Amino acid sequence: MAGRAQPVTPAPGVGAAVLVAALILGTLVAVALRAEGGRGLGPADWAAVRFTLLQAALSALFSVALAVPVARALARRRFAGRRVLIVLLGAPFILPVIVAVLGLLAVFGRSGWISDALGLVGVPPVQIYGLHGVVLAHVFFNLPLATRLILQGWQEIPAERFRLAAQLGAGPRAIRRLLEYPMLAQTVPGVMAVVFAICLTSFAVALTLGGGPRATTIELAIYQAFRFDFDLGRAALLGCIQIALTGAAALAALSVARGDGLGDGLDRPLQRWDALSRIALGLDTLVIALAVLFLLLPLAAIIVAGVPGLPLLPVSVLVAAGNSVVVAGLSTLLLLLLAVPMALAVAVGWSQGVELAGLLGLAVSPLVIGTGLFVIIRPLADPTALALPVTALVNALMALPFALRILVPSARQVVDRHGPLAVSLDMAGMPFLRRIAVPRMRAQIGFAAGLTAALSMGDLGVIALFADAERATLPLQVYRLMGAYRMEAAAGAALLLLILSVALFWILDRGGRWHAET
Amino acid sequence: MLKLERLVIDNGGFLLSADLSATAGAKYAVIGPSGAGKSTLIGGIAGFHPIKSGHILWQGAEITDALPGKRPVAMLFQDGNLFPHLSVEQNIELGIDPDLRLSPDDQERVAQAIHRVGLAGLGTRRPAALSGGQQSRAALARVLVQGRPLLMLDEPFAALGPALKADMLDLVDTLVRESGATLLMVSHDPADARRIADEVILVAEGIAHPPQPTAKLLDDPPPALRAYLGAPDLP
Structure with a gap:
């Protein structure tokens, strides 16, 4: 009995999903089996758990509290450059953490711009290391994301409602009560949950701006147990706690969150008749200007600080940059080999299991997977020798949920619109894949590849666990230069990293749209 | 000859039964009320819907379970018949x-x-x-x-204006005549059937009826068809 004929077989995608699930769950099992519960958690471990929760909660709170006025201003104002600004709000997603940290240090650090300015009026310099530095960096990364998500909520209020409100003569207060507060009550919890979940697994920010007994996240504690004490049992035990926390937070975020903030544009024309007063206009202008300054100043700082260092980059940085490009390329290739077949399998009806496997990456942290892979690889081979391929693999797994979000809708559309004709022309299988699916999904494939390459390029996570003195990626090398107080070289290397990340994203994303026919 | 033997096609829960045969080289219009199963009949023969029971035979060979691309069928859909990027x-x-x-x-x-x-x-x-x-x-x-011996049209010209549609039907008529292919053409317009079809397969209430000569059926429609046609000029 013939079922519904499909232009592609789901088998490769289902196979990829099984592989991903086996890899992720396998590392979790390896971590759980290796954990040594005997001594239980020491006071330092509990401090790490408390700090992790505290900084994630504060980061979520501040990101969202600041995002609401920015989103409101963007929702009710039309101005030149608004579109560009909204696209830029997506940029931190591909911005390497270490670059942002160096930029934030240059602006908010002990000898940064703000401290210098305060020094002129005799105020002591601000202190960035510790809890507030970690939260500041997280707000820098998540304020834009939160703004996009909340703005999406604003734009989903139907234009007719605003028209009706205007017709009824509703002023700003009435608009808030009638339209905006109900929308925010629906949107804000989800956005908070997403930011909280992201900050739970913070590693690079804590590594650079935190540290010490009072500002260590679980992720950082895993790293320290690994690198300093080589106490695999304790690292694995911490890993188990991290699994429980991230799993719970990811579930919570998935159940309350709407939208993913990845979409572009968000530029629906909407006429607003409220908030026409000068005060409201001034306030919105100020809010947008402050947000732009907060986001662009650190980037400007890294460019200003990095340019003098660029011609003087040590050879070690160039080698690390080469490693990073290779890792990013390998990671992107792995991702596409997993994500494209998975998206097509979802499109031909294998949605639930395959999509679930794709989401697993959200529920685990890179260092936990890294620990698990280390435990699995060690009896078989020297893990440090595999530092770069393992980093590429973990980066691909971490990018998978985002890549599927991008690819699945377009795969569905291709299969729905062109599947029957292709099947009737006997194009099922490779011809459909090569001639129809890949060409039609090119823009989305390019976007997903660009995101993955940039994420991998800037990732400072697993590599820190596995690398030895000879092997480093560019972000790790920047961190090492910082640790050696060679700030000029670090700034130059960071600028190189920024350029490479943006370039990789741009080339792949453009490549997808080059001569694209619709 | 195309034979549908006690065929039941399952289109997502909607069942259409057919027990009929069509002569090779002849031209058939498939007409009937909206939702009666015209497209289901075509789609089932082309291999797009599961067959619940019965058999489809072409020149005596069973094609009931063949993949759509492996059947002797060329098909044009209502829309999307060309890939936009090629x-x-x-x-x-x-x-x-x-x-x-x-x-x-x-x-x-x-x-x-x-x-x-x-x-x-x-x-x-x-x-x-x-x-x-x-x-x-x-x-x-x-x-x-494609050179397939069976041509199925699921109203591919529905979006064209009347004159253009007539042109297309004439072109189809010529091409089919030249190649000797068998034509099955869904239509909701009796004028299309008169223009091109030798016989009409009436689909009504989940049943595809055996073909009858076009003029005879349309001049003296059975009740189901009469309701659909609106029975304009009864004596």
Whole structure:
């Protein structure tokens, strides 16, 4: 009995999903089996758990509290450059953490711009290391994301409602009560949950701006147990706690969150008749200007600080940059080999299991997977020798949920619109894949590849666990230069990293749209 | 001969039964009320819907469970008959090799087909750069090179104006006559049936009835068809 004929077989995608699930769950099992519960958690471990929760909660709170006025201003104002600004709000997603940290240090650090300015009026310099530095960096990364998500909520209020409100003569207060507060009550919890979940697994920010007994996240504690004490049992035990926390937070975020903030544009024309007063206009202008300054100043700082260092980059940085490009390329290739077949399998009806496997990456942290892979690889081979391929693999797994979000809708559309004709022309299988699916999904494939390459390029996570003195990626090398107080070289290397990340994203994303026919 | 033996087609829970045969080389219109199962009948024969029971036979060979692309069927859908990112030429070439690897002879056939449907010189264009009528012609050129003995039309010309639609039907008529293919054409317009079909398969209330001569059926419609046609000029 013939079922519904499909232009592609789901088998490769289902196979990829099984592989991903086996890899992720396998590392979790390896971590759980290796954990040594005997001594239980020491006071330092509990401090790490408390700090992790505290900084994630504060980061979520501040990101969202600041995002609401920015989103409101963007929702009710039309101005030149608004579109560009909204696209830029997506940029931190591909911005390497270490670059942002160096930029934030240059602006908010002990000898940064703000401290210098305060020094002129005799105020002591601000202190960035510790809890507030970690939260500041997280707000820098998540304020834009939160703004996009909340703005999406604003734009989903139907234009007719605003028209009706205007017709009824509703002023700003009435608009808030009638339209905006109900929308925010629906949107804000989800956005908070997403930011909280992201900050739970913070590693690079804590590594650079935190540290010490009072500002260590679980992720950082895993790293320290690994690198300093080589106490695999304790690292694995911490890993188990991290699994429980991230799993719970990811579930919570998935159940309350709407939208993913990845979409572009968000530029629906909407006429607003409220908030026409000068005060409201001034306030919105100020809010947008402050947000732009907060986001662009650190980037400007890294460019200003990095340019003098660029011609003087040590050879070690160039080698690390080469490693990073290779890792990013390998990671992107792995991702596409997993994500494209998975998206097509979802499109031909294998949605639930395959999509679930794709989401697993959200529920685990890179260092936990890294620990698990280390435990699995060690009896078989020297893990440090595999530092770069393992980093590429973990980066691909971490990018998978985002890549599927991008690819699945377009795969569905291709299969729905062109599947029957292709099947009737006997194009099922490779011809459909090569001639129809890949060409039609090119823009989305390019976007997903660009995101993955940039994420991998800037990732400072697993590599820190596995690398030895000879092997480093560019972000790790920047961190090492910082640790050696060679700030000029670090700034130059960071600028190189920024350029490479943006370039990789741009080339792949453009490549997808080059001569694209619709 | 196409034989449907006690066939039951399952279109997502909607069941259509058919027990009839169609002569090779003849032209059939499939007509009936909206939602009665016209497209289900065509889709089932083309292999797009599961067969619940019964058999489909072409020239005595069983094709009930064959994959759609392996059946002796060329099909045109209501829309989306051309891939928008491929040129007209490539769209036609797909009818010869789905992977677009063509011998010089094959390419010659494509060129002839393009010429035959009146699209000479437009082969390098993309479908979006053609008019609606030209797009239909391109799809027909592909049907031509496919050379399948059964041609199924699921109202591919529905979006065209009346004059253009008549042109297309005449072109189909000529092409089918030349190739000797069997035509099954869904239509909701009795005038289409009179224009081109030798016989009519009436589909009503989940049953596809055996074919009857077009003029006889339309001049003296049974109650189900009469309700659909609106029974304008009863004596």
